[in-house]
Amino acid sequence: MTKERFYDLIFVVEGRDKDIEMETLKRFKNSGAVLINYLVDTPQDWWRSIKISQIFDYVLSAQTENCQRLKNKYNEVLFFPFAISDEFFHKIRPPKEEDYLANARNPITFLGSAHSRWRWHFVNQLSRIAEPLTVVGSGWNGKSRNGEQASTIQSSVKRLLKKMEEHGGISFRSQWTRIWGGEASAVLGGIINAVSQQSYAPLENVQLPGFLNDGELNELLLQSAAIVSTSMHGSGYLAGHPRMQFKLRDIELSAYGIPHLVNRTPDTIMCLGDDAFYYHGFDELRSCLNMVRNDPKLAYQRAKVVRTIIQNNHLWSNRFSQIAKLTKLNISQ
Structure with a gap:
């Protein structure tokens, strides 16, 4: 001011x-x-x-x-791009090289929720090439999965009825798209994804620790041989049509100094540099995992380089400096 x-x-x-x-x-x-x-x-x-x-x-x-x-x-x-807070970054204490090498045979960790049939299929395939595998996120346990579906159905139907009431009843064929625009497909996709007959193959060779607080999650990630995430988004109105989406998680998980395997996209390549572990499809994912297992010393060094990139480019202190330069204003953090 x-x-x-x-x-x-x-x-x-x-x-x-x-x-x-x-x-x-x-x-x-x-x-x-x-x-x-x-x-x-x-x-x-x-x-x-x-x-x-x-x-x-x-x-x-x-x-x-x-x-x-x-x-x-x-x-x-x-x-x-997304950024993480300076406080979050500096609270992370990456393992020393000798400690990481001692944990080189530890489980691979996948972080993400079971929000779609596509995600379930991804983890099922991942479990066959990343043994042992730890999966962290909501919905992977059978009971919570059923509860999540029921909650999704209930909230989607409530939104549907509310919209219909607001507009005095909606003709499905003639006015749905005109009145709701893109939101119509979002609600429909959520309902269809939740109520459709879905058969989920049981996850084998997978550890499901359940809910973890921040401290427990940090400890688990820092003791992992590698972290896997996916930029593919396939829930809601993308049900059945998954596509790439750059996420905060792509930046956040790369700050741990642990090999982080991410989808190869223009956004991730631009932000994480040449030393990050990129994959496109399960063949490349398998190759990345083999490299981590067979040459953990090189994997550790590459992860260390990526963490430095995060520190130099993707903290909110970096973003404040960018905004100040862009606007020519004196902005204090």
């Missing part, structure tokens, strides 16, 4: 057309404030911010795919 204007910078996270009035943004902009909209959501949600993106001075997106879609003549649209 300065004497000349009430605000120097308006920084909005996930500003969408339906949430913010255009006139309000224009008043702030006319006062001299710099307006930034930071979009971190999934690639397929770009359409929710088309109109207001024209008012902001800068649109920052955590998905390169959305940078291309939202590009316009009114402002700058820039790739602004």
Whole structure:
């Protein structure tokens, strides 16, 4: 804030057309404030911010795919990757090389929830090439899986009925898409994914520790031979049509100094550099795991390089510096 204007910078996270009035943004902009909209959501949600993106001075997106879609003549649209807090980074105590080598035969850890049939299939396949395997995330236990499905069905149906009530009843064939837009397919996808007849193959050679608090999870990850995650998203209205999505987890898990196997995408390559462990398909995933098992010393050194990249480029202190340089404002953290 300065004497000349009430605000120097308006920084909005996930500003969408339906949430913010255009006139309000224009008043702030006319006062001299710099307006930034930071979009971190999934690639397929770009359409929710088309109109207001024209008012902001800068649109920052955590998905390169959305940078291309939202590009316009009114402002700058820039790739602004996810970041982790400096405090989170410095709390992590990566193992020394000799300790990691002593744990080289420890389980591989997969971190992620059982939110879709595709994810279940992925872990089932992973368990055959990454033995032993520890899986951490909600929904993997059979009972919690059933409860999760029931909860999904209940919430989806409630949303459906509420929308129908608001519009005085909706004709499924003629007005659904017009009234709901992209939200219709999201709700339908959630319902279909939850109630469809799904057969889940039992997970073999998999350890399921259940719920872990932050300290327990950190300890588990730091004692793992490697960490596996997937950028593939396949729930909700992507049910049956999984696609890549850059995630905070891609940055977060790479900060542990443990080999982290991630999907090879333009976003991950741009952020994690040449020493990260990339895979595309199970053949490459198997090759990465074999390399970690057969040459743990090299795997450790590469993971150490990636952690340094996170420290130098993907902490929020880095992002504050980028915003200050972009806006030419004196921004204190």
